Amino acid sequence: MASRVQQGGRPGGARFAQFKLVLLGESAVGKSSLVLRFVKDQFDDYRESTIGAAFLTQTIALDEQTTVKFEIWDTAGQERYKSLAPMYYRNANCAVVVYDITQASSLDKAKAWVKELQRQANENIIIALAGNKADLVAEQPDKRAVPTADAEAYAKEANLLFFETSAKTAENVKELFTAIAKKLPIEQASQRGMRGAAGRTAGVDLGSRAEPGSGAGGPGGCNC
Amino acid sequence: MEEIAPEYDLVVLGTGLTECILSGVESVKGKKVLHLDRNDHYGAEAASVNLETMFKKYGNYQSGSEPWKKYGRANDWNIDLVPKLLMSNGELTNILVSTDVTRYVEFKQIAGSYVQQGNGAKATVAKVPSDAGEALKSPLMGIFEKRRARNFLQWVGNFDEANPSTHNGMNLAQTTMRQVYDKFGLEPGTRDFIGHSMALYTTDDYIDSKGAAKDCVERIRLYVNSMARYGKSPYIYPLYGLGELPQGFARLSAIYGGTYMLNANVDEIKYDGGKVSGIKATMKERGEEGEGMKFETKCKKIIGDPSYFPDKVRVVGHYLKAICILNHPIDKTDNADSLQLIIPQSQVGRKHDIYIAMVSSAHNVCPKGYYIAIVSTIAETTANHHLELQPGLERLGKIEEQFMGPPIPIYESVEDGTKDNIFISKSYDASSHFETMTDDVRDLYRRAEGEELKVEGLKEGQNLVADE
Numbered sequence: 001m002a003s004r005v006q007q008g009g010r011p012g013g014a015r016f017a018q019f020k021l022v023l024l025g026e027s028a029v030g031k032s033s034l035v036l037r038f039v040k041d042q043f044d045d046y047r048e049s050t051i052g053a054a055f056l057t058q059t060i061a062l063d064e065q066t067t068v069k070f071e072i073w074d075t076a077g078q079e080r081y082k083s084l085a086p087m088y089y090r091n092a093n094c095a096v097v098v099y100d101i102t103q104a105s106s107l108d109k110a111k112a113w114v115k116e117l118q119r120q121a122n123e124n125i126i127i128a129l130a131g132n133k134a135d136l137v138a139e140q141p142d143k144r145a146v147p148t149a150d151a152e153a154y155a156k157e158a159n160l161l162f163f164e165t166s167a168k169t170a171e172n173v174k175e176l177f178t179a180i181a182k183k184l185p186i187e188q189a190s191q192r193g194m195r196g197a198a199g200r201t202a203g204v205d206l207g208s209r210a211e212p213g214s215g216a217g218g219p220g221g222c223n224c
Numbered sequence: 225m226e227e228i229a230p231e232y233d234l235v236v237l238g239t240g241l242t243e244c245i246l247s248g249v250e251s252v253k254g255k256k257v258l259h260l261d262r263n264d265h266y267g268a269e270a271a272s273v274n275l276e277t278m279f280k281k282y283g284n285y286q287s288g289s290e291p292w293k294k295y296g297r298a299n300d301w302n303i304d305l306v307p308k309l310l311m312s313n314g315e316l317t318n319i320l321v322s323t324d325v326t327r328y329v330e331f332k333q334i335a336g337s338y339v340q341q342g343n344g345a346k347a348t349v350a351k352v353p354s355d356a357g358e359a360l361k362s363p364l365m366g367i368f369e370k371r372r373a374r375n376f377l378q379w380v381g382n383f384d385e386a387n388p389s390t391h392n393g394m395n396l397a398q399t400t401m402r403q404v405y406d407k408f409g410l411e412p413g414t415r416d417f418i419g420h421s422m423a424l425y426t427t428d429d430y431i432d433s434k435g436a437a438k439d440c441v442e443r444i445r446l447y448v449n450s451m452a453r454y455g456k457s458p459y460i461y462p463l464y465g466l467g468e469l470p471q472g473f474a475r476l477s478a479i480y481g482g483t484y485m486l487n488a489n490v491d492e493i494k495y496d497g498g499k500v501s502g503i504k505a506t507m508k509e510r511g512e513e514g515e516g517m518k519f520e521t522k523c524k525k526i527i528g529d530p531s532y533f534p535d536k537v538r539v540v541g542h543y544l545k546a547i548c549i550l551n552h553p554i555d556k557t558d559n560a561d562s563l564q565l566i567i568p569q570s571q572v573g574r575k576h577d578i579y580i581a582m583v584s585s586a587h588n589v590c591p592k593g594y595y596i597a598i599v600s601t602i603a604e605t606t607a608n609h610h611l612e613l614q615p616g617l618e619r620l621g622k623i624e625e626q627f628m629g630p631p632i633p634i635y636e637s638v639e640d641g642t643k644d645n646i647f648i649s650k651s652y653d654a655s656s657h658f659e660t661m662t663d664d665v666r667d668l669y670r671r672a673e674g675e676e677l678k679v680e681g682l683k684e685g686q687n688l689v690a691d692e
Binding site: 076 | 460472483
C-alpha cells in the first residue's frame with residue numbers, strides 16, 4: 001500500500017494514481033506557503049505557523065490520460081524540536097525538502113532532512129529540493145545567501161529534483177510538483193493498486209458509520 | 225532553535241496513548257499544550273519497537289553478537305510492548321473516528337478469538353461463539369448445553385434496559401451474575417467462557433458481586449456488537465503496530481498547535497501555593513554534545529504518566545508478559561494470522577486468566593513468515609514467574625525468541641490531582657483491550673477540566689490557515 005490507486009471509472013486506459021507527499025525543512029522556510037500556493041493558489045505574507053490541516057490534496061493532469069493526486073502532509077510543527085513521528089515518513093512516495101535561499105543555514109538543515117528521509121522513508125522515494133523565497137532575491141539580489149549553482153550541484157549529487165521557487169509569486173511552484181509527478185511510478189502504482197483492490201478484504205473502514213465526505217482527505221483516508 | 229512560549233495551559237509528560245489522546249482533544253478544544261517525552265521516540269509504554277531494540281531492552285543476547293540480523297531488517301519489526309487489541313465497537317474506536325485520527329492509521333481485523341477448555345495436551349481450543357447460531361455449533365458445549373447457551377445469548381442480544389419485558393423478570397442492578405447463570409441453567413464450563421472470553425473479566429470476582437450482572441451483560445453486548453461489525457473477531461488492530469496510535473493523536477495535537485519535544489527531561493516541577501505553576505526542563509539528544517537546551521515555562525496543569533511522578537503513585541499489582549517470536553501459527557487455531565486466545569483461570573488452576581495476543585506480517589509488524597505472540601497474566605506468586613505463564617507458552621508451540629522481564633508494576637495515582645493540578649494516568653492494565661484505558665482518559669479529563677469529555681464532533685479543520 002505504498003500508494004493509493006483507483007483504476008476504472010475512466011475508459012480507454014486512463015491512469016489515475018494517488019501518492020503521499022511529505023514536506024520537510026526548517027521552520028519558516030515556507031513549506032506550508034508552497035503547498036497553499038499549489039493547492040489553493042493563495043499566499044499570505046503574515047501567515048502563522050501551520051495549524052488545522054491533516055493533509056491537503058491536489059490533482060495534476062500530466063496529460064489527457066494521466067492524473068496524479070497528491071496527498072500532502074505538513075509537519076504540523078513537529079519538526080521544530082526534531083520530534084517528527086515515524087508515521088510521518090511511513091509510505092511517503094515523494095518529499096519536498098524546502099530551504100530559504102536567503103538563509104545559508106537552511107540548506108544545511110535541508111541536507112540533514114534528506115539524510116533523514118534516506119534513513120526513514122521508502123528506498124525509492126522521490127525527493128525534490130526547493131529553494132524558496134526567490135521573490136526576495138528578485139527584488140534585492142544581495143539578499144541571496146545560497147548560490148543557485150551550489151544547491152544545484154548538491155541536488156545533482158544526491159539525485160534530487162531541484163527548483164528555486166517563490167510561494168509568493170507562484171514561480172516554479174506548479175513546475176516543482178509536476179516534475180515530481182512525472183517521476184512517480186504511475187504504471188507500477190496502477191498495477192499494485194489493482195492487485196491491492198482485489199485483495200482488499202481484510203482492511204476495515206472505521207469511519208463507515210461516520211457521515212460521509214467529512215474532511216479534506218476524503219473518506220477515511222483508507223481508499224487504497 | 226525557536227523559543228518555548230512563556231506559558232502553556234497544559235504540559236503533558238510522556239507520549240503514551242492515554243497522554244496523546246488527552247493532548248489531542250485538549251489542543252482541538254483550543255488549549256495551548258506543551259508535550260514532552262524523555263525518550264527519543266513516541267509511545268512511552270505503548271510504543272512499538274524494532275527487533276534490535278527488543279534484544280537490547282531485554283539484554284538476552286551475548287555482547288558482540290547481533291542475533292536480530294537473522295530475522296531480516298530490524299526496522300521491519302514493530303513489536304508492541306503492551307498486549308492489547310481494539311474492540312471494534314469500543315470507546316477507542318469511537319474516539320479515533322470522532323477525531324478523524326483514522327486518517328493516519330489503517331486498521332485490520334484480528335482473524336480470530338479463541339478460548340481454551342481443559343489444560344495440557346488434551347485441551348480444547350475453540351472459537352468463542354459470538355451469537356446464538358454459533359453457540360449451537362460450538363465444540364465447547366454438549367448438545368443440551370448448546371441450547372441453554374443459545375437462550376442466554378439471545379436474551380443478552382435482546383436486552384434493553386429501558387424495556388422491562390426484555391429483562392426476563394430480573395433486576396440486573398440488584399442481581400449477581402451467578403443468579404443469572406443459574407436462571408439459564410448454564411454449566412461451569414459455559415460460565416467460564418462467557419465470563420472470561422466474552423465479558424473479558426480476568427478473575428471470577430464478578431460472579432458473586434451484587435449488581436454486577438448489568439456490567440457483565442453490557443460487556444457481553446460490547447463483545448457481540450464488536451464481533452458483528454466486521455465478522456471475524458471483535459478485535460481490530462492498527463497496521464504497523466499499536467505505536468501508531470499515540471503518534472496519530474500527537475499529530476492531531478500538533479495540527480492544533482500542540483508543541484512536541486522528545487528527548488526532554490523534566491528537571492523540576494514548580495509549585496505556587498500548593499498548585500503546579502511551571503516546569504524546568506532540558507532537551508538533549510542522546511550523544512549530543514554540551515548541556516542541551518534548557519528552558520523554563522509556566523503552566524496551569526500537568527497531565528503525565530506514572531513514571532514522571534514516582535512519589536505520587538502507588539503499585540496496585542504486577543503483571544507478567546512474555547513477548548515471543550514464532551515462525552508458525554498457533555496449533556488448533558485454523559492457521560489464523562492473528563488472534564486472541566484466552567485461557568480462563570479455572571482451566572489451569574489460577575486466579576487470573578492467561579491471555580495470548582498474536583499478530584503477524586498481515587499487520588505489517590514483522591517480515592513474512594513470522595508471528596509475534598504476547599503471553600500475559602497478573603502475577604500471583606513472588607518467584608518463578610515464567611511458570612505462571614507456562615500454560616500459555618505451551619500453547620504457542622516452538623518459540624524462536626522469548627523476551628520476558630521482571631514482573632511489571634501497575635501504578636495508579638495516590639491522589640486525584642485536584643489539590644496540586646497534577647493529573648496522573650494509570651499504567652496500562654492486564655486487560656486485553658483499551659476499554660479501561662479510555663475510562664482513564666475520561667476520568668483524567670473530568671478531573672482536569674471539571675466536565676465530561678465529549679469527543680463527538682472533534683474533527684480537524686479543513687483549512688491550512690487558522691480561522692482567527
